[in-house]
Amino acid sequence: MAVVFEKPHALCDVNMHYCPGCTHGIIHRLVCEVIDEMGIEGNTVGICPVGCSVMAYDYFNCDMIEAAHGRAPATATGVKRARPDLMVFTYQGDGDLAAIGTAETVHAATRGENIVVIFVNNTTYGMTGGQMAPTTLPGQVTQTTPFGRDPQVQGYPIRVCEMLSTLSGTALAQRVAVDSVPHINEAKKAIRKAFENERDKKGFSIVEVLSTCPTNWGLSPVEALDRLRNEMIPYYPLGVFKDCDAKNPKEEK
Amino acid sequence: MLNEIILAGFGGQGILFAGKILAYGGLMDNKEISWLPSYGPEMRGGTANCSVCISDDPIGSPLVLEPNYLIVMNTPSFDKFIGSVQPGGKVFVDSTMVDRTTDRDDIECFYVPASQLAEDNDMTGMANIILLGKFIKETSIISLDTLQKAFEKAIPPKKAPLIDVNMNAINIGGQV
Amino acid sequence: MERNLMKGNEALAEAALRAGCKCFFGYPITPQTEISAYLAKKMQANGGVFLQAESEIAAINMVLGAAATGTRCMTSSSSPGISLKSEGISYIAASDLPCVIINVERGGPGLGGIQPSQSDYWQATKALGHGDFQLLVFAPASVQEMVDMVVKAFDKADEYRMPAMILADGLLGQMMEPVTFPEISSEQMPKPWACDGTKMNREHNIINSLYLQPETLENSNISRYERYKKIKDTETDAEIYLCDDAEIVVTAFGATARVAKSAVNTAREQGIKAGLFRPKTLWPFPVKEINESCKSAKKVLSVEMSMGQMIDDVKLALECRLPVSFFGRVGGVIPKPSEVLEEIKKLGGAD
Known part of the structure; x- marks a missing residue:
């Protein structure tokens, strides 16, 4: 019988701990499909964050390292500098990447560190039970913004791709979403492009994936996808913010 | 025999380098040696000093508190260290830069217009080495041969011509 | 072997290169910056990587x-x-990873000063981060030992899969002394646990410090402490100087031990039976060795550039059998041999 659909080899055959309706599973799968298609599993090292995907080391079949909170880009730098022949990616959430790890993120990007960063933005701290994230939208209710995020008090969300796109070391900064099949296909292309950039030594590639958190948003999975479409995408527009191969061929080098 | 030397002056006078040359001299003579600089903001134009120990035996504390030799190239350092010199010790003063003398009669003080001599001989910036020449002459801790080797060791090959320039400065100091 | 004249910081950096160190990540701070500067110049030619990180935090995670x-x-x-x-x-220790960490101590707490200090003894030996763990801590007292101990630190870190620290101070880092570099074997232990790509011919390796099951985490701690026990039994090292008949034993490490040794020598000249115990490993603390060196001691004096930190380990090691007094200078002040001598005399050495 012909196989029409199977688990990527790079994805471990284990139960994941993610909540029902969470889109981490889709994103894991996309990364693993790309690893399989490029045939790089035996040569890849992944770096896990602290956050919901903290145990991703059990889900990826390549060698995996657990980093301290926010430090994944620094740890990835250590791996890549020690062994430039390895493919290195980090898998990070919004608190990890854009709050506690902002310095590591920005400096890895500006160094043009030749790594892939998969940035999962769900506008909340999921692991600790739904507190305000650096990407929490204005007005969004979380455990620590019980009356909604008030920019006068808690400041504004960070648009990470836009920010990193200003840095010369960034090869690719692209925001995608996993709320629909077309968007998922687009997301996979972006992830593939990021890994190809690393293979071709082009520098720092970040793919920001807008993701859902039905549990902490207090929504059903379907409602959560609606929120992603109706509230997140307008604030965090999808698209390519920097692509070293596209248009302005010679950016500031 | 433990020789404890303090060299002191302004940053930029080559105090640390002169100290290094002494240390290299000790190295060439197979002695035990230590060289300890003052460090920090002093490096940026304030006072600079270093402690050099040259000994036949292993050196304890490398920080010289009571030197038997003092090489001093500015007034603040003269004031700071002159009282700490061991009785019987020798002091070498750049008298162009230091406008006073000591009334201690238990130490021997040599006043050498090193900076003036440097200028007269078209050797600006080498007062430190001229003063070192006088020091070598009066103490014979290190021979001239050893000193030559010390310069050869301390000065990178790219700057080899400086070895002769330095030895000339040493000789000028030695003739004072 | 050729004697070179080198600063402690530079000698240490050169020794690291020779010991096969291939990556250095750091951030400038006085008084250790020469280490970075030296490696920035030499690392690449040695086939290695020098990278100035954006912070100390980034550097250690690199x-x-x-x-x-x-x-x-x-x-x-x-x-x-x-x-x-x-x-x-803490993460490195918990992940059972080998590396070498240099601390060229300066005065604290807070921003403190930039002159020599030993007030990070507790931090290095007891609590360098959260959780139950230890580092191998070596305390050099000369530029030569900066070299020898770095080489040893790399070997032992690999052997025990744990971080090793060189606890030096600004004086040792900044001073120049003659130094010779030993022949160093290029052979290193195999590291089958490393994350260097599965090559599709083994299970994936995971470097991790997260264990959500209490029993699993407990077991990982226990097995680490079994390793620590072996280290305590076999890896202690100390210099014992004139202790055979010493009635007063001075304990000191690092640069302070040099000052103390000068004082002990003068005390001997004056007929006082003084000796010096100098731990070369601070963790593990040389318990056996200090007890040996205090066999005929009546009193012990701990001399440190701190308000009194190692003295705790001295008392514990001696199980409080002997009175242990303390003399220290802090803030970057280096104790004088004459001050230490005075303290020795106070302990009854003076006739």
């Missing part, structure tokens, strides 16, 4: 990454910077 690939790597800092690294050091 070390974690490089160490995870099985590469010999190092970072270096001075007291305030080590505090910043403490998070990463």
Whole structure:
């Protein structure tokens, strides 16, 4: 019988701990499909964050390292500098990447560190039970913004791709979403492009994936996808913010 | 025999380098040696000093508190260290830069217009080495041969011509 | 072997290169910056990597990454910077990764000063980060030992899969002394645990410090402490000087031990039976060795550039059988041999 659909080899055959309706599973799968298609599993090292995907080391079949909170880009730098022949990616959430790890993120990007960063933005701290994230939208209710995020008090969300796109070391900064099949296909292309950039030594590639958190948003999975479409995408527009191969061929080098 | 030397002056006078040359001299003579600089903001134009120990035996504390030799190239350092010199010790003063003398009669003080001599001989910036020449002459801790080797060791090959320039400065100091 | 004249910091950096250190990640801080400057110049020609990180925190986590690939790597800092690294050091210890960390101590607490100090003894030996763990801590007292101990630190870190620290101070880092470099074997232990790509011919390796099951985490702690026990039994090292008949034993480490030794020598000249005990490993603390050196001692004097930290280990090691007094200078003040001599005399050495 012909196989029409199977688990990527790079994805471990284990139960994941993610909540029902969470889109981490889709994103894991996309990364693993790309690893399989490029045939790089035996040569890849992944770096896990602290956050919901903290145990991703059990889900990826390549060698995996657990980093301290926010430090994944620094740890990835250590791996890549020690062994430039390895493919290195980090898998990070919004608190990890854009709050506690902002310095590591920005400096890895500006160094043009030749790594892939998969940035999962769900506008909340999921692991600790739904507190305000650096990407929490204005007005969004979380455990620590019980009356909604008030920019006068808690400041504004960070648009990470836009920010990193200003840095010369960034090869690719692209925001995608996993709320629909077309968007998922687009997301996979972006992830593939990021890994190809690393293979071709082009520098720092970040793919920001807008993701859902039905549990902490207090929504059903379907409602959560609606929120992603109706509230997140307008604030965090999808698209390519920097692509070293596209248009302005010679950016500031 | 433990020789404890303090060299002191302004940053930029080559105090640390002169100290290094002494240390290299000790190295060439197979002695035990230590060289300890003052460090920090002093490096940026304030006072600079270093402690050099040259000994036949292993050196304890490398920080010289009571030197038997003092090489001093500015007034603040003269004031700071002159009282700490061991009785019987020798002091070498750049008298162009230091406008006073000591009334201690238990130490021997040599006043050498090193900076003036440097200028007269078209050797600006080498007062430190001229003063070192006088020091070598009066103490014979290190021979001239050893000193030559010390310069050869301390000065990178790219700057080899400086070895002769330095030895000339040493000789000028030695003739004072 | 050729004697070279080198600064402690530079000799240490050169020794690291010769020991096969291939990655250095650091951030500038006085008084250890010469280590970075030296390696910035030499690392690339040695086939290695020098990278100035954006912070101490990033630097230590870069070390974690490089160490995870099985590469010999190092970072270096001075007291305030080590505090910043403490998070990463805990993770490295918990991940059972080998690396070398240099602390060229300066006066604290807070921003403190930049002159020599030994007030990070507790931090290095007891609590460099959260959780139950230890580092191998070596305390050099000369430029030559800066070299020898760095080489040893790399070997022992690999052997026991744990971080090793060189606890030096500004005096040792800045001073120049003659130094010779030993022949160093290029052979290193195999590291089958490393994250260097599965090559599709083994299970994936995971470098991790997260264990959500209490029993699993307990077991990982227990097995680490079994290793620590072996280290305590076999890896202690100390210099014992004139202790055979010593009635007063001075204990001191690092640069302070040199001052203490001068004082002990003068005391001997004056007919006082003084000796010196100098631990070369601070963790593990040389318990057996200090007891040997205090066999005929009536009193013990701990001399430190701190308000009194190692003295705790001295008392514990001696099980409080002997009175232990303390003399220390802090803030970057280096104790004088004459001050130490006075303290020795106070203890009854004076007739």
